[in-house]
Amino acid sequence: NKIDYAEITISAVSPTQYPEDGLPEIVLAGRSNVGKSSFINTMVNRKKLARTSGKPGKTRTLNFFNIENELFFVDVPGYGYAKASNAEQEKWGRMMEDYFSTREELVLGILLVDFRHEPSEHDVLMYDFYKHYDVPVFVVATKSDKIKKSKYNKHESLIRKTLKISSEDQFFTFSSFTREGRQEVWDAILAYISK
Numbered sequence: 001n002k003i004d005y006a007e008i009t010i011s012a013v014s015p016t017q018y019p020e021d022g023l024p025e026i027v028l029a030g031r032s033n034v035g036k037s038s039f040i041n042t043m044v045n046r047k048k049l050a051r052t053s054g055k056p057g058k059t060r061t062l063n064f065f066n067i068e069n070e071l072f073f074v075d076v077p078g079y080g081y082a083k084a085s086n087a088e089q090e091k092w093g094r095m096m097e098d099y100f101s102t103r104e105e106l107v108l109g110i111l112l113v114d115f116r117h118e119p120s121e122h123d124v125l126m127y128d129f130y131k132h133y134d135v136p137v138f139v140v141a142t143k144s145d146k147i148k149k150s151k152y153n154k155h156e157s158l159i160r161k162t163l164k165i166s167s168e169d170q171f172f173t174f175s176s177f178t179r180e181g182r183q184e185v186w187d188a189i190l191a192y193i194s195k
């Protein structure tokens with residue numbers, strides 16, 4: 001997949017700033033440090049379109065990345081940041097509800113989880129949040145280069161079981177180091193939005 005155009009359109013702090021292009025939007029969620037920035041950069045073949053964040057979980061903005069004028073990646077701030085105050089968490093929740101309850105362009109949610117570990121309580125809540133809003137989910141298990149191939153099944157099973165992944169949802173292993181999964185995720189996204 002060759003990407004010629006990928007730019008951040010806006011870091012929106014309020015719904016009035018969401019883009020009005022009407023392009024399909026794919027939300028990317030995952031806990032801080034899961035490898036979300038690296039995922040975005042790998043998907044679009046850039047070194048640093050998405051910042052690998054120095055202050056995880058601090059931002060309370062939705063970042064809209066226009067990809068080839070075909071779709072937006074909507075990067076939601078990492079959750080599960082231990083030092084986030086209650087007030088910050090509340091703001092995060094309100095922003096997410098605003099977006100999910102009103103946004104017609106939203107077609108697909110990607111949940112990034114670390115392939116090495118059992119999904120956290122926050123990951124489960126995020127998966128259920130997608131489901132609550134009837135958003136189809138792709139689960140992307142990051143940092144797969146850290147896991148031996150012989151252990152793939154075991155790790156995938158644990159993630160599927162903990163999140164209670166529905167049978168219609170897709171699961172991918174992904175590594176921004178080896179680029180494993182990049183093509184598969186692109187193929188699935190493009191197949192999905194052209195439906």
Ligand code: GDP
Nearest residue numbers: 032033034035036037038052053143175176177
């Ligand atoms: P974010 O906070 O979710 O945006 O995560 P980053 O993309 O900033 O990555 C967090 C840390 O994980 C960094 O130290 C990355 O180098 C590392 N990382 C990201 N992707 C991978 C990967 O595919 N494999 C490995 N081994 N490490 C990764």
